[in-house]
Amino acid sequence: MSHKTIEQIGKLRKSLKAVILAHNYQRSEVQDIADFTGDSLELSRKAAGTDAEVIVFCGVHFMAETAKILSPEKTVLLPDKKAGCPMADMITLEQLEKEKAKYPGVQVVCYVNSTAAVKAGSDICCTSANAVRVVERVKKNRPILFVPDQYLGHYAMARTGIEMHLWPGYCPTHVKIEVADVRRQKTRYPDSKVVVHPECRPDVIDEADEALSTSGIIRYARSYQGRTLIVGTENGILHRLRKENPAVEYVPVTQRSICPNMKRITLEKVLWSMEKMQPRIEIPETIRQRALAAVERMLEL
Ligand code: SF4
Numbered sequence: 644m645s646h647k648t649i650e651q652i653g654k655l656r657k658s659l660k661a662v663i664l665a666h667n668y669q670r671s672e673v674q675d676i677a678d679f680t681g682d683s684l685e686l687s688r689k690a691a692g693t694d695a696e697v698i699v700f701c702g703v704h705f706m707a708e709t710a711k712i713l714s715p716e717k718t719v720l721l722p723d724k725k726a727g728c729p730m731a732d733m734i735t736l737e738q739l740e741k742e743k744a745k746y747p748g749v750q751v752v753c754y755v756n757s758t759a760a761v762k763a764g765s766d767i768c769c770t771s772a773n774a775v776r777v778v779e780r781v782k783k784n785r786p787i788l789f790v791p792d793q794y795l796g797h798y799a800m801a802r803t804g805i806e807m808h809l810w811p812g813y814c815p816t817h818v819k820i821e822v823a824d825v826r827r828q829k830t831r832y833p834d835s836k837v838v839v840h841p842e843c844r845p846d847v848i849d850e851a852d853e854a855l856s857t858s859g860i861i862r863y864a865r866s867y868q869g870r871t872l873i874v875g876t877e878n879g880i881l882h883r884l885r886k887e888n889p890a891v892e893y894v895p896v897t898q899r900s901i902c903p904n905m906k907r908i909t910l911e912k913v914l915w916s917m918e919k920m921q922p923r924i925e926i927p928e929t930i931r932q933r934a935l936a937a938v939e940r941m942l943e944l
Contacts, residue, residue: 662695666702668879668905722916733812736760763933772856816902817842824897839875
């Protein structure tokens with residue numbers, strides 16, 4: 644079944660002039676058929692640079708929206724429209740506007756893991772890789788509101804010493820990673836380093852050797868000299884790590900860190916979506932342009 648499905652996806656990829664993107668947290672078999680794997684902004688930028696007419700985004704809703712923000716002329720498909728991100732949905736544009744009203748002159752730094760509407764209401768976007776740099780560069784004489792992830796915001800605040808108001812959002816998958824899990828794995832693999840994602844809670848980050856974005860973890864693994872690396876993020880990343888650098892053994896901090904939304908995308912849904920050219924991502928043009936401005940301000944830094 645899978646072999647035939649992969650063959651049909653391959654045929655449609657050609658006939659539709661489609662590019663298939665898979666986030667690092669996707670199922671292994673979905674990552675394996677993708678043209679590009681990576682983090683959400685990296686994927687959207689790569690797709691924008693191709694002459695593909697259709698983008699099939701194997702990820703969650705805000706990621707497909709980001710692809711549409713950067714490539715309005717392309718058709719963007721999300722193979723399961725229920726693949727949302729609970730963290731992105733923890734703040735709406737209305738809530739953001741109310742919060743902004745509390746702090747006159749506020750500048751909003753918005754993690755890319757957010758809806759297009761929330762990006763549109765923000766001054767500048769950031770990724771988990773550049774959050775510290777973005778926060779360092781915004782004006783110091785005005786209050787800063789960081790949305791939606793309080794833990795990435797806390798991480799950037801701790802690294803820069805710059806005070807911010809933090810929206811109390813969080814990633815339900817990364818908060819499943821606990822300090823006790825890190826300590827257990829360190830005892831089991833005493834010579835190993837621990838890398839975690841900055842969406843983890845501050846006590847977990849303090850216990851780890853490094854806090855890195857998914858692309859940062861992949862780069863770190865390439866030059867890692869140890870035999871075993873303990874990884875604290877969504878466990879889909881282990882597939883790519885094992886594929887790219889099989890000499891190292893990768894162990895998750897915990898088996899619990901699995902994002903059910905990321906796992907909604909299957910090969911069968913990818914095929915169905917390409918056959919039906921559904922579900923499509925559409926963003927009102929005024930929102931898209933404002934969201935794009937927030938993304939571009941980040942890229943200019
Ligand atoms: S891993 Fe967390 S941030 Fe990423 S899609 Fe899942 S819930 Fe959202």
